[in-house]
Ligand SMILES: NC(=O)C1=CN([C@@H]2O[C@H](COP(=O)(O)OP(=O)(O)OC[C@H]3O[C@@H](n4cnc5c(N)ncnc54)[C@H](O)[C@@H]3O)[C@@H](O)[C@H]2O)C=CC1
């Protein structure tokens with residue numbers, strides 16, 4: 001990968017490599033765009049196949065956060081961190097303290113939170129070193145684990161997509177295939193089960209599958225079988241790129257709506273599913289609940305206010321579908337249009353010079 005060429009292509013601002021030998025920290029912080037405000041995005045801990053794969057993931061995820069935050073109406077830019085390592089084996093306190101100091105060194109250009117492989121406890125350790133972290137324990141007056149709120153947003157967005165595909169937003173009796181029953185999807189299952197949906201689940205961890213089978217009467221299938229099951233809705237809730245040449249051929253669903261980031265392997269896969277008549281709820285619009293929730297901490301956390309905003313993901317998905325139909329473009333492009341137009345408008349509003357303008361972090 002030619003890093004500068006890639007950064008130039010998608011207009012990234014900054015890529016930071018953090019190394020701490022004592023704790024074993026190897027982290028990559030990617031800051032894509034800070035037009036709207038400081039870059040907010042979670043920290044993923046994952047055992048990547050190569051350093052190149054880790055860099056690519058950090059970059060792709062950071063850009064996704066720019067679009068997510070813009071489309072959600074937040075005054076925040078996009079960034080993300082990946083820590084290279086096995087979250088079940090390689091974590092230690094010193095690692096997250098060292099990471100916190102690196103974040104502090106960026107002086108507010110980047111604010112972190114949870115993502116795959118990191119928890120509220122990890123954020124609390126980071127908080128020992130920096131204020132530029134969200135999703136810390138409620139005992140600090142903060143919002144805690146974002147996953148249940150992300151799940152609520154996905155549930156709301158799924159209903160809006162279902163309305164378009166089936167003419168009703170009720171999920172009662174709908175068969176929903178869920179890939180990955182981790183933090184977000186477990187909470188999503190609660191909403192779907194309560195509404196009377198039938199769930200088909202898979203995960204690479206047997207215990208997670210077992211819990212969904214026992215608690216929600218879900219049917220379990222193997223990870224490779226999830227794409228081809230007879231269902232109404234496919235909900236990708238594991239990692240990215242699961243909508244690709246191989247899987248599209250197998251899909252029976254009329255709706256794709258799930259929590260995972262970067263669901264389309266390539267943009268052209270968004271075109272293909274659009275042509276097939278599948279209603280795709282763009283990933284970064286439907287899964288914005290977590291970031292909306294943690295971002296509320298920057299104003300002094302108010303759960304009621306945050307949940308009200310997350311409820312609005314229904315309307316945001318409906319708006320994206322409307323733009324898609326109006327302009328005759330796939331929903332993933334309609335979402336990009338929504339986000340890009342907001343960034344462009346705000347860019348221009350900055351032309352008025354204001355010394356010491358109000359800064360979002362001054363409220364903390
Ligand atoms: N946690 C949050 O608030 C947010 C999460 N997301 C995204 O949603 C997705 C899920 O996040 P979490 O639930 O927090 O992560 P998690 O790590 O708790 O859950 C992911 C689950 O997927 C499973 N998995 C991984 N690869 C798989 C495969 N090939 N087949 C089947 N299962 C597989 C894992 O074993 C795990 O149980 C991620 O893509 C994340 O980036 C997006 C926005 C916010």
Ligand SMILES: CC(C)CC(=O)C(=O)O
Nearest residue numbers: 041042113114146290291
């Ligand atoms: C987990 C969220 C709090 C932020 C994030 O990184 C995301 O939405 O992907």
